Amino acid sequence: MRAPLFIGSEIYRKSTYGSKHPLAIPRVSTVIDLCRAQGWLTPLNYRVSPCAKPSALMAFHTPDYIAALQQAERDQAVSDETRQKYALGTLSNPVFPEMYRRPATAAGGSMLGAELIRDKGIVYNPAGGTHHGLANRANGFCYLNDPVLAILTLLNAGLDRIVYIDIDAHHCDGVEAAFHGSTKVRMISVHEAYRWPFSGTLDNDAGGAAFNLPVARNLNDDEFYAILDQLILPATTSFAPQAIVLQCGADAVAEDPLSRLTLSNNAHWYAVTQIRDVAPRLLVLGGGGYNPWSVARLWTGVWATLNKIDIPDVLNPSAQDVLRGLTWNRVAGKQPPRHWFETLRDAPNHGDIRSELRNDLKILADRI
Template identity: 70%
Template sequence: MTSRAVFIGSEIYRRSTYGGQHPLAIPRVSTVIDLCRALDWFAPGEYRNSPRAKPAALTAFHTADYIAALQRAEDRQTVTETDRSQHGLGTLSNPVFPEMFRRPATAAGGSLLGAELALSGLRVFNPGGGTHHGFADRAGGFCYLNDPVLAILAMLRAGLDRVAYVDIDAHHCDGVASAFHGSRQVRMISLHENRRWPFTGGVSDTAGEAAYNIPVPRGFNDSEFDLILNEAILPAVAGFRPQAIVLQCGADAVAEDPLSRLALSNRCHWKTVHALQEISPRLLVLGGGGYNPWSVARLWTGVWAALSGRAIPDRLPDRAETVLRGLEWRRLRGRDRPAPWFTTLQDAPRPGPIRPEARQIAGQISARLSTWA
């Protein structure tokens, strides 16, 4: 089988962890790679090893002082009080760990490679990317670097002047929003849980016509997602006529995730991937949040299926089921493991009532779009 899709991965994610008590103690990218291999979903040329971005490439967005501090913290495995206070390193969210520079630099290198491949017309998936809370001189929200920003900047340097950034992570993309505040070259569309950390991204936070924030209520369901996707997200993207699209596909918006209170199925993410492919052939999809190892692995494996044109089986073959049964999770929610977590990729639909809050936000976005048309 041949496709116009590329998966970017690395073995660094298999052996690297933020620490035993951190939400990112779980395996994520490595499980997706293992599932895809168990399903025989990598044809020749579809899998690429991620390069590690060099410091000079990272300073396209990040300050040289911050990159030096991050490297210093990895080398010494400790941070000074100055580096902790100025750069947000060595905190509970962004702890010191052995690969604290190499791992995010690999994610950034994957997104930079992904931007290059997307510019050539390929559909690209870098599940290790999507670290959208990083700032130019500071780590935040489990994100040491901001690979979405670096990828978009690379596209702009290559000559594009209209890049759409869509983010369906449960948390607002504050680092990306800050980087492109007021930009006319980047249209940012962020769907995220209302009143959830980092408590930014209100619907009135528009930065001119560039940013469309879509804060949604707790319990946000598949029916409400369909409304927002069709009446807000897709019109906002299509109306911009983007030359390329970057999608941050965080897996923490599904019902089983411990760090949000949304109630989506993974079908919503796959539907978004399919829809955006119809708008632009240049599509770079990134990972992001996701803190239940089974829901992350199943969702992101399905993203690769959507990008590469593969059919998702009703029941996983034994080799793939073995991968999922080999996962462990120490959180309380991990003790109750329903059979579909092991035997399927696709969640059952999670429809529900379309509440006034969802209709209101869709209407507000539609009104703004008509104003800027």
């Protein structure tokens, strides 16, 4: 199998949702810089993401919504009617200069990734993973839904057994709505219980297409490994997937401000290791993540893991300089701990596997 490919763009370096938005922080650009500083990213394994055309986006999104999104970018303003109908110009999905081009580039990257693995392979698009977007409106920081568009690209290529795995702290409501009742797409989501969007309950199987596992706050690494062994891997392999799409949101780690889960980044990397060779096609996406250091370190480690590169105990000076150049206006950013600069790997967060989780895993295992 050919070496994994990384899809990126400079648009992520030059745009922001606004200074007070959780996505004001740099994410993909830092991952690109870290991977290059470590010598892991070269012209041979890097592809520039295209900006998806409206006609391509309409494979899932409605024409009127795409037109409204483009118009909002041109006008840099929305009417009350547009705000109410399409959820554009809200606190979650504000007006900003690249509000069409940036998500359309992420979507273009995920669709390109799906095309690149048509004949097998591994592709990584850390800008992807915008799993809340709905067909006709923005939702939860997501103007578009690139995982849906990527899966549709795979289906249109003739595949009929695709597994979508989502380990973001928030439930993938947009993806689930798109493939409710599907016999060709199996969805597996692990997310924090009682957190927005307050969907993905244990008894919700999306018409037989999904396994939803809401987990309690303070989820630890050992609990995640149990979830991987008892739910994610069995539910994936039993479907005999021709392709896997993995949404690797970084907001389930301990330092993230928008969840109360406490994983170390070791959990995500181990998941990537275990999932990497299950199917002949793998598309890995980013997702949530709102601490600039934890996102950059986690997603850079994902790229290393996909390439079977041993993650060093200490980063080289150039990579450390990338991390030292980050700033964050939250309290945790005022005096960041030393390891956020010097290493990618978090200290493991071991712990007991709570009885409630054991019971929920048994309920889901009986459905596999």
